[in-house]
Amino acid sequence: MTIEPLVSEARERLIARAKREGLVSVGYDVMDSPLGPLWIAVGPRGVLAIHYGAKPDPRDLARISRAYGPAVLPDRRSCDRVLTELDQYFAHRRRSFDLDVDLTPLTPFQRRVLAATALVPYGELTTYRQVARRAGNEQASRAAGGAIGSNPIPIVVPCHRVVASDGSLGGYSGGLPAKRRLLALERGEGQVPAGGWPPSQR
Amino acid sequence: MTFGELLERFEREIFAYVLRLSGNRLDADDLYQETFFAAFRSWPPPRAGNERAWLYRIATNKAIDRARRSRRVVPLADLRLAAPERDGVSLMDLRTAVRALPTGQRAAFVLRKVEGHSYAEVAEVLGCSEEAARSRVAEAMKKLKEAVR
Numbered sequence: 001m002t003i004e005p006l007v008s009e010a011r012e013r014l015i016a017r018a019k020r021e022g023l024v025s026v027g028y029d030v031m032d033s034p035l036g037p038l039w040i041a042v043g044p045r046g047v048l049a050i051h052y053g054a055k056p057d058p059r060d061l062a063r064i065s066r067a068y069g070p071a072v073l074p075d076r077r078s079c080d081r082v083l084t085e086l087d088q089y090f091a092h093r094r095r096s097f098d099l100d101v102d103l104t105p106l107t108p109f110q111r112r113v114l115a116a117t118a119l120v121p122y123g124e125l126t127t128y129r130q131v132a133r134r135a136g137n138e139q140a141s142r143a144a145g146g147a148i149g150s151n152p153i154p155i156v157v158p159c160h161r162v163v164a165s166d167g168s169l170g171g172y173s174g175g176l177p178a179k180r181r182l183l184a185l186e187r188g189e190g191q192v193p194a195g196g197w198p199p200s201q202r
Numbered sequence: 203m204t205f206g207e208l209l210e211r212f213e214r215e216i217f218a219y220v221l222r223l224s225g226n227r228l229d230a231d232d233l234y235q236e237t238f239f240a241a242f243r244s245w246p247p248p249r250a251g252n253e254r255a256w257l258y259r260i261a262t263n264k265a266i267d268r269a270r271r272s273r274r275v276v277p278l279a280d281l282r283l284a285a286p287e288r289d290g291v292s293l294m295d296l297r298t299a300v301r302a303l304p305t306g307q308r309a310a311f312v313l314r315k316v317e318g319h320s321y322a323e324v325a326e327v328l329g330c331s332e333e334a335a336r337s338r339v340a341e342a343m344k345k346l347k348e349a350v351r
Contacts, residue, residue, distance in 0.1 A: 006227055007217045010234045011209070017235070023242060028206060065204050070245055072204035 015075050025068040027078025030054050034090050035178045038155075042078045043068055046100030049152045050082075052174035060152055067105040086155065090185070095122040097156045106152075112136060113147035120161040123186040127165045149173065155182065203253065205242055212257050213238070215317075219258065222312045223265045225301045233268065237261040258327040262309045269305040299349035303342050310338035311346070 018024045026048060028041040037054040040047070041064060049060040064072055076083075081099065088094035101118075103111045116134035120126045132144035151159040154173055160182040164170045172179035213234070220233035237260050247253045300308060306328065313324045314335070325335040 003214070003218055003221065006221075006231070007214050007234075010217060010231045011213060013231070014209075014235055014238055017239075018242065061204055061207070070204045071242075073206045074210065 011074070015073055018071075018073065019075070024071050024073050024075060024078075026064055026072040027075030028056070028072065029074065029076045029079040029083065031079075031083050031086060033086065035174060035181060038086070040079050040082050040086075041072065042082060043102050045104065046102040047082055047153055047156055048102050048105075050154055050156060051152075052154070052178065059150075063105045063152070082156075089155070092185070092188070095186075099156055101153050101156060103153075109135070109140075109143065110147040110150070113144045114151055114153075114157050114159075117148060117151070117159050117162060118157050120158055122158075125161050125163050125183075128162055128170070129165060131162055145170070158182075161186075203247075203250075205245065208241070208247075208253055208257075209238060212254060216257055216261055219312065219317065220261050220265060222316055223262075223305070223309060224268075225297060229268070233261060233264050236264045236268075240264065255323065255326045258313070259329060262305075262327055265309065266305040295350050296346065299346050302349065303345060307338050307342040307345070310335055311342035314339045315343075 015024065015027075026041055026043040028039065028049075031038045031040055036052065039049070039051040039053055039056045039060075041049040041056070041060065043064070048064050049056070051057045051060055061072065085094055085097050085099060089097070103114055106114070112135040113131060116131045119134065120131075127141075128145045128148065129138060129141040131148065132138050132141040135144060137143075148159045148162050149171055151157055151173065154160065160172060160179045162170065169176055169179055216237060217230060217234050220237065221227065221230035224230050224233060237257060240260050241247075241257060247256045249256075300311065303311065310324055310328060313319045313327060314321065319327070321332045321335050321339075324339070325332040328335060328338070330338075
């Protein structure tokens, strides 16, 4: 007999009690998505991280525990709503997310850039420069690129909709194949044209 | 390190350890809860990189406290009286004999002979000298041999 079921029952009891006693500040879970596993963390003010991979990014963990302490625990229930909305998004049944995101551990500039990124509509594209302008500093497109590149909540904050001015895809934390697949999904297309699409002018 | 990382990294082996110490799944579940709650409450671990020994120490102390509270330790003499005459020794006999050991000796025996920790690690978990750890294991072995003879 394996002890796995006993351990997972014990863990469930532990988490439930920790939550009752107000000891859990951030819950996380791993989602099996069409783009591979996604590590998701949700805190008291909303989604804190979506990371491509089954294990957390140490930078995410450091940022989260700086803001919320070490009480970061595996807890599917905290992540239920995010998982449901992501499932709907991947199944073409959702075009925008009805989720609070928690960007508090970031700098004010990073927050402004990501807030501007969040406004890019489903299926459309914009450039790093346009995002920088919306964030209040058109000259800071390189810095905006940095903030977008370290977006801790990809997909929900749709940094995959930001491309270079020449229409090339730029970079992506989940890798360029993931960026291509997200863009294709939003355009209802199977494939992204070679060289990418031209960015929208909005 | 966050508490979740600690839990995911060590919960399985700590559960296995307290299951061996207590001999039943209900007590093991309770000991698991008590161990991780105590770790949570006394966070952070005293020394980075030494979280494993810290958890084992908490688990061992919890098991000892529990055994003291419940006073369910069966005296060795009773065990031998209750045991029927036999030729071979079954695993059940050995398990019963292990459970009859005082918790400190049982922990030393399980850590060294079942889980294969070094004497230095056993000493660290039990908060005693390496020599004391050796003598507890030796004492436990002697009693077990007597019990199943």
